Amino acid sequence: MECDRMRESLESYAAGRLPGAEASRLEAHLRQCPDCSRELQWVRVLKAGVRKAPRPAMPPDLRAELLRLARAASLSRSGERPPGKGGVPWHAAWRWAAGFGFASAFAAAAILVIGRSPAAEETLSLDEVLEAHSSYEMTMPAADRESLITNLSLRLSQEGGRHD
Amino acid sequence: MTKTLVLALLAALPLSGKENARPSGAARPSAPPEALAVLRRSLEPPQQPYSAELAVARPEPGQGQAASRRLTVRFSPPNLYRREILGPAGATARLIVEDGRTEWIYDPERRKVWKGEPADPFFKRFGPEEEFDRLNENYDVAIASGEPVAGRSTWLLTLRSRSGGIPARRLWVDRRSFLLLRAEARRSDGTLGDAMRMTRLRLGAAQDQALFRFSPPAGSTVVARAEPDYLALDEAKAAGFAPRLPTWLPSGYVFESLSIIPKGRRSVVHYRFSDGLSVLSLFQCPPRVRLDLGARLNRRVKLSSGRGYATRTAEGSVLSWNSGGWRFVLVGPASDETLRRVAESVR
Numbered sequence: 282m283e284c285d286r287m288r289e290s291l292e293s294y295a296a297g298r299l300p301g302a303e304a305s306r307l308e309a310h311l312r313q314c315p316d317c318s319r320e321l322q323w324v325r326v327l328k329a330g331v332r333k334a335p336r337p338a339m340p341p342d343l344r345a346e347l348l349r350l351a352r353a354a355s356l357s358r359s360g361e362r363p364p365g366k367g368g369v370p371w372h373a374a375w376r377w378a379a380g381f382g383f384a385s386a387f388a389a390a391a392i393l394v395i396g397r398s399p400a401a402e403e404t405l406s407l408d409e410v411l412e413a414h415s416s417y418e419m420t421m422p423a424a425d426r427e428s429l430i431t432n433l434s435l436r437l438s439q440e441g442g443r444h445d
Numbered sequence: 446m447t448k449t450l451v452l453a454l455l456a457a458l459p460l461s462g463k464e465n466a467r468p469s470g471a472a473r474p475s476a477p478p479e480a481l482a483v484l485r486r487s488l489e490p491p492q493q494p495y496s497a498e499l500a501v502a503r504p505e506p507g508q509g510q511a512a513s514r515r516l517t518v519r520f521s522p523p524n525l526y527r528r529e530i531l532g533p534a535g536a537t538a539r540l541i542v543e544d545g546r547t548e549w550i551y552d553p554e555r556r557k558v559w560k561g562e563p564a565d566p567f568f569k570r571f572g573p574e575e576e577f578d579r580l581n582e583n584y585d586v587a588i589a590s591g592e593p594v595a596g597r598s599t600w601l602l603t604l605r606s607r608s609g610g611i612p613a614r615r616l617w618v619d620r621r622s623f624l625l626l627r628a629e630a631r632r633s634d635g636t637l638g639d640a641m642r643m644t645r646l647r648l649g650a651a652q653d654q655a656l657f658r659f660s661p662p663a664g665s666t667v668v669a670r671a672e673p674d675y676l677a678l679d680e681a682k683a684a685g686f687a688p689r690l691p692t693w694l695p696s697g698y699v700f701e702s703l704s705i706i707p708k709g710r711r712s713v714v715h716y717r718f719s720d721g722l723s724v725l726s727l728f729q730c731p732p733r734v735r736l737d738l739g740a741r742l743n744r745r746v747k748l749s750s751g752r753g754y755a756t757r758t759a760e761g762s763v764l765s766w767n768s769g770g771w772r773f774v775l776v777g778p779a780s781d782e783t784l785r786r787v788a789e790s791v792r
Contacts, residue, residue: 294546304545304546308525308545309654311523312521312522312523318522318523321523403708403709403710403711403733403734403735404708404734404735404736404737405706405708405713405728405730405734405735405736405737405774406737406738406739407737407738407739407741407742407758407763409706410726410728410738410763410774410776411758411760411763411776413671413704413706413715413726413728414724414726414760414761414776414777415760416564416670416673417564417673417704417715417717417724417726418724418760419564420564420565420566420569420673421566421576421719421721421722421723421724422488422566422573422576422577422580422721422722423484423488423580423604423614423616423722425625425628425630425639425641426564427499427501427516427518427528427628427641428501428503428628428630428639428640428641429639430528430541431501431514431516431528431530431539432501432503432639432759432760433550434530434539434541434550434552434559435514435530435539437550437552437559438552438555438557
């Protein structure tokens with residue numbers, strides 16, 4: 282009966298969505314239950330299979346219609362009038378034009394700056410290249426994970442990274 | 446051969462008995478078991494908890510002595526790890542905790558935490574069975590009695606490419622638990638690559654579960670590492686990429702998957718090619734992504750598309766070049782000539 286209860290949480294656990302306390306209880310159970318451990322492996326294999334399945338492309342006409350609706354909704358919001366007042370469409374167009382002009386000027390300046398000095402986030406370093414290579418190596422069957430994770434952790438200190 | 450049948454055959458084989466047992470004059474040495482069966486057992490997740498002390502060494506190309514590190518490892522089934530990499534004075538220089546969902550890497554000196562996901566081969570396009578089959582296709586696996594490691598009897602597995610050459614990998618596997626106790630990799634030029642050796646092992650000892658929980662210490666900086674991904678070529682095309690792949694690869698290598706590395710508003714594609722044991726990585730960068738490969742890529746290589754730059758790192762040889770408006774970086778445990786040939790074939 283406990284296994285039945287625990288197995289209901291396996292999918293959420295495999296997706297990383299199980300809250301901490303529940304995940305801890307499940308992990309304690311998995312350590313003692315080879316059947317549920319195998320079940321978790323099956324869930325992971327299934328998820329991997331779904332992930333690998335080809336994703337059908339969105340039909341072009343559906344895409345066009347969605348974009349049209351999105352644009353219409355956006356314009357409708359920008360053209361909202363205060364209650365009781367006669368709203369004038371031109372003020373929405375004015376805001377749009379002013380915004381566009383400002384954005385163009387800003388973009389022109391930005392191009393001058395960006396063209397000369399790529400932002401740090403648009404730079405690929407040798408350490409990042411080697412980190413990505415090593416991270417993938419750890420998934421290989423006969424990988425010496427102890428060596429790889431040790432060296433990877435030392436290399437990480439040599440590069441920057443995104444902050445949470 | 447199914448996993449169950451292999452395990453049943455293995456259980457029936459006359460594997461060695463006591464640890465550290467010295468064969469008497471009247472005892473007949475037991476025949477080694479089937480090499481692939483031992484290799485397969487060694488690749489499965491450990492079934493028992495353990496604590497161990499290890500030494501890992503990584504020779505840096507061009508430097509005389511390998512950089513060596515000591516670390517302690519604790520493991521609790523099914524997938525909890527705690528590794529402490531020790532500094533020269535014995536204090537913890539890095540703490541690595543895998544709590545089953547997250548991989549935490551902590552540098553106490555810099556007060557920096559890297560948060561990511563543990564490597565999980567189940568999400569690859571080539572699952573563990575496919576990779577193992579590829580390994581078997583491309584490598585000959587031989588077994589022999591190995592020297593004791595951490596006081597335990599071992600089987601020595603030697604993996605040698607079927608297309609000839611030096612042994613690519615040597616693995617010392619514990620005869621009882623099939624835990625990997627020692628490993629050596631060889632580079633394409635025959636020099637020693639990464640090496641790992643357990644110096645002490647305590648198998649079966651229950652581990653304090655609190656050791657496998659980690660929260661970033663107050664005041665530390667948390668850096669998110671990119672989530673691993675394993676995409677097919679079609680998915681890259683659907684995302685608007687025009688893959689540029691090599692038309693020539695070293696024997697046994699095939700395309701496995703790719704991942705997309707976001708760089709600001711642009712993306713770099715990382716293609717991975719596997720032969721079941723080793724990996725070749727090819728990075729395709731759009732023109733506006735700046736490559737900061739440092740001064741280390743200082744060896745010029747002549748390519749038909751122009752000039753490339755190469756170096757050797759501990760992870761493998763690196764070759765970088767421009768072609769057709771793209772920038773490429775190739776990384777792998779291959780000779781310079783092999784990398785050059787791969788680069789020339791990228792279309």
